[in-house]
Amino acid sequence: MADDLRALEDWAGALLSKLQPSERRTLNQSIARTLRRNQQQRIAAQRNPDGTPFAPRKARQPLRAKQGRVKRQMFNKLRQAKHLKLQSTASSIAIGFMQRTARLARVHQYGLRDRPGRNAPDVQYAKRELLGFTDADLDVIRDQLLQHLIP
Template sequence: MVDIGADDLGELERFAGGILASMQPAERRSLFRKVARTLRTGQQKRIARQENPDGSRFAPRRRGKDPVPGGYAVKFLYPSGGSGEPRLVLMHSWVRQGALLTGYDVRAGGLRSFEWRKVVRWLPVGEGEQNKGAGRIRRPTIRQRAMFRRIRRSGVMLANASDQEAWVGFAGRVAAVARIHQLGLFDKPSANAAEIRYAMRELLGFSAQDRAMVLEATIDHILAGADDA
């Protein structure tokens, strides 16, 4: 959580602390709500740039292991996604990447991925269903997307205030995940995987740009109130 309290405002206190102290609680709460939203916007933009508060770049994500190619066709029953019967899957060329089996699904007519643990039953592959090019599938090119695209959304990154402070942070499971990256802690990438140490990536932090944005929002609020008086 990034926290700006009325008693610990730094530069903001030097410029506007006296005026803040003289405000009524309701007015101060209104100001801190604006500050919280301003701060959240700054955090979201910085995360989108993949930067820590000091301007350094986030550590890149780990590169996954190369998939293991399957040198034969496979055939199995797999849950259809509804309450109906499992569907039949026949894959000629495929690769195994962690818990996923990815390859050309003959019946679907395209590249598909399936979880090994969800396979209902493996079936024998007939001689006519084998293919000469099994195992020669090329690894799909996956576009490297920016990390934390979901975590920076306004519905996930929360912003709120009281008459004493403004804050930006996360809650529940998202907070636990954010803390792992924020502090560079150990965690399991998946339920059956071994623990690894994640690189420290400061999702929340108070940068010089954030400080300037908060100060500007506060002064704008005070000037607007003076104009209305």
């Protein structure tokens, strides 16, 4: 995957260097918005970038005996635009989580240990890749570059 990204960067670098900075910034903003939308959809579908499903939540003991089951989706609020920020300049695109949500996302992204509550014991979280490039994302980047350069 990294080799594909490097090849795309080398190919597009020469073409983008001929554009004015304002045109590059506009193109980068468009690509960043599309990538963020793809990341949000993938997180909502509970999929890793390689297409495998997220590891399921750890089973908890029921707080009370009740009929039925409450099924909540993971990272429901985390994928909102107010948490999943994008920054784009004429030379770069950055999509990521900021401030307090960055810590939570990092724990799940790499499968680290964390303490879920103030007095709770440490918990080993399963690896759930929230951010990452899929093959479709690389195709979208290439297509948007070509669409912008060849009207």
